[in-house]
Every structure is written in C-alpha cells, then in structure tokens.
Amino acid sequence: MNICYEKINDNIGVLKINRPKYLNSLNKETLIEIDNLIDTIEKDNNLHVIIITGEGEKSFVAGADIKEMKDMNSVEAMEFSRYGNKVFSKIENLNKVVIGAINGFCLGGGLELALACDIRIGSNKAKFGQPEVNLGIIPGFGATQRLSKVVGVSKSKEMIFTGDIIDSNEALSIGIISKISENPLVEAINIGSKIISKAPKAIIQAKKAMNFSNNKNLFIDYEVECFANCFSTKDQKEGMEAFIEKRSPQFENR
Structure with a gap:
C-alpha cells in the first residue's frame, strides 16, 4: 500500500x-x-x-513520480493530469x-495536493515550490489555478x-500555510479537535460557500491541455x- 489511514477518534482521520x-x-x-479512500471517507x-501528511521526516510529497512521467507522450500525460486533478478536486470539495x-x-x-486542503500547517523544515519548469513542463494538478487564489497572481507567476x-x-x-509548528501533525489534530466541537453542518456549509467563490473560475481543463502539450517537446x-541523471538540463526551446 502506498498510503496509510487511521482514525484518531470517531471524528478525525489521518x-x-x-x-x-x-x-x-x-x-x-x-x-x-x-481516490478510493476519499470515496470511503466521504x-x-x-x-x-x-x-493529510507524509510518512517520515523528510517529505510531505516531493512531487509526481518523475520516472513514471519521463516517457509519457502527450496523450498519456493528459490522462495522468486529468486523473490527478479529479482526485485533488474531490479532496478540495x-x-x-x-x-x-x-x-x-x-x-x-505535493504543493498542489496541499493547495487542495482547506488548512495547511507547515513544519519549520518544510520547503515549498512548483519547480516543474526545471523539468520542461508546467504544474498539472491544479496549481496554475489554485496557487494564485492563495498567494495572488504576481507571486504565483x-x-x-x-x-x-x-x-x-x-x-x-x-x-x-497558516501556521508553523515543530510537529504539524499534532498541531493539525489540535485544530481538528477545535473544529469538531463546532456545529458540523455549519462548518460544511461555510466550506461550500467559500469554495463556490474560489472554484467558479477554475479552468482546470485548460491546464490539463497545456500540461499535456509539454510532453510533445524535446525539452520535457x-x-x-x-533530473533522473542528477545533472543540469540543457534546454533548446524544442
């Protein structure tokens, strides 16, 4: 299994x-x-x-699997991007x-997964970024749309x-992120404990109302298309x- 799931109590799961x-x-x-677990959780x-967190002390999620993506063509990349976006949209909503x-x-x-979360707590050692251009591609799981909603258009670009x-x-x-903590999982549980003490239906209605405003201009399908187009280039x-050979890329604009 590539994921683990446990319930802290009846109301909070990890x-x-x-x-x-x-x-x-x-x-x-x-x-x-x-995807399958989110259906069960719902x-x-x-x-x-x-x-949502990552196993170990080094990484939440360091990105998509480069070895799996490396030899994709544009059709396969579009399918991968579309599926990832579907899963992250499920999480967001x-x-x-x-x-x-x-x-x-x-x-x-990994940052795209975090952006699909409602609240984000970071450790003091966490590192954040969208380094896809170093691989000859663009973000493909929603960052071109969600990141600007969080940090503004200029900083996002x-x-x-x-x-x-x-x-x-x-x-x-x-x-x-909204907070830095030496132990983000413990802090997330503390915040979750406060939330579950409130009226559950009111919390979800508040989430729906805020997400309606944030989502109405999400042009995810166009991001998927642009992401897939990168996989027809030699630069990708x-x-x-x-990246796999641990050297600097030599891009040729082709």
Whole structure:
C-alpha cells in the first residue's frame, strides 16, 4: 500500500502518503489509492476532519513520480493530469474539513495536493515550490489555478516561472500555510479537535460557500491541455532525463 489511514477518534482521520523511499512522490497507483479512500471517507458520517501528511521526516510529497512521467507522450500525460486533478478536486470539495500537515518537502504535485486542503500547517523544515519548469513542463494538478487564489497572481507567476523553492517563513508570509509548528501533525489534530466541537453542518456549509467563490473560475481543463502539450517537446524529455541523471538540463526551446 502506498498510503496509510487511521482514525484518531470517531471524528478525525489521518491519511498518510507512505512512500518515504521515494520522498512520498505521487505515481498513478498512489493516486488511485487516494481516490478510493476519499470515496470511503466521504461516506463516513461520523468523520468531520481528515488530516493529510507524509510518512517520515523528510517529505510531505516531493512531487509526481518523475520516472513514471519521463516517457509519457502527450496523450498519456493528459490522462495522468486529468486523473490527478479529479482526485485533488474531490479532496478540495470533500464534505469534511481537510488539513494538510506538511512535514517536509512540499513540491510540485505535493504543493498542489496541499493547495487542495482547506488548512495547511507547515513544519519549520518544510520547503515549498512548483519547480516543474526545471523539468520542461508546467504544474498539472491544479496549481496554475489554485496557487494564485492563495498567494495572488504576481507571486504565483513568480513561483511557477522561476521554479524557486521557499521556506516555511516565506510560505507563512504569503499565505500558503497558516501556521508553523515543530510537529504539524499534532498541531493539525489540535485544530481538528477545535473544529469538531463546532456545529458540523455549519462548518460544511461555510466550506461550500467559500469554495463556490474560489472554484467558479477554475479552468482546470485548460491546464490539463497545456500540461499535456509539454510532453510533445524535446525539452520535457531532456528536463526529466537530467533530473533522473542528477545533472543540469540543457534546454533548446524544442
């Protein structure tokens, strides 16, 4: 299993990405497991808060699985992007409060997963970024739409165009996370405990109201198309091969 799930109590559950050897990177199999679990969680009427975190101390989710993506063509990339977006949209619109406990690297698809959460808590060692341009591609799981809603258009473009990685202090200052904690999972449980003491139906109606405003202009399908187009370029092949070979890519604008 690529994920673990346990209930802290009747009202709070923890979903943990469990691929520490690969820095909890997201492959298709992991996305399918998350997808199936979210369907089960949605039907649990006693559950009001779900916390998402990563196994180990190094990484929340370090991105999508580069080795799996490297040889995709544009059709396969479109399918992968569309499926990832479907799973993350399910999380974003889940009838529970979703808290991201970010315990380490939160990059690429990992930041996109975090952006689908309602609340994000980061460790003081966490790192955040959308470094896809270093691989010759763009974010494909919703960041071109969700990130600007959180940090503003200018900062979102800066992060996506440069691929820069930022620390927790900057992430806090621009609103990616709402709090820094030495133990983000414990802090997430504390916040979840406060939330479950409130009126559950009111919480979910508040979430629906805020998500309606945030989602009405999400053009995810266009992001999927642009992401897939990158996989017909030589720069994408070079970028991902360079990543796997641990060298600097030599892009040729082809």
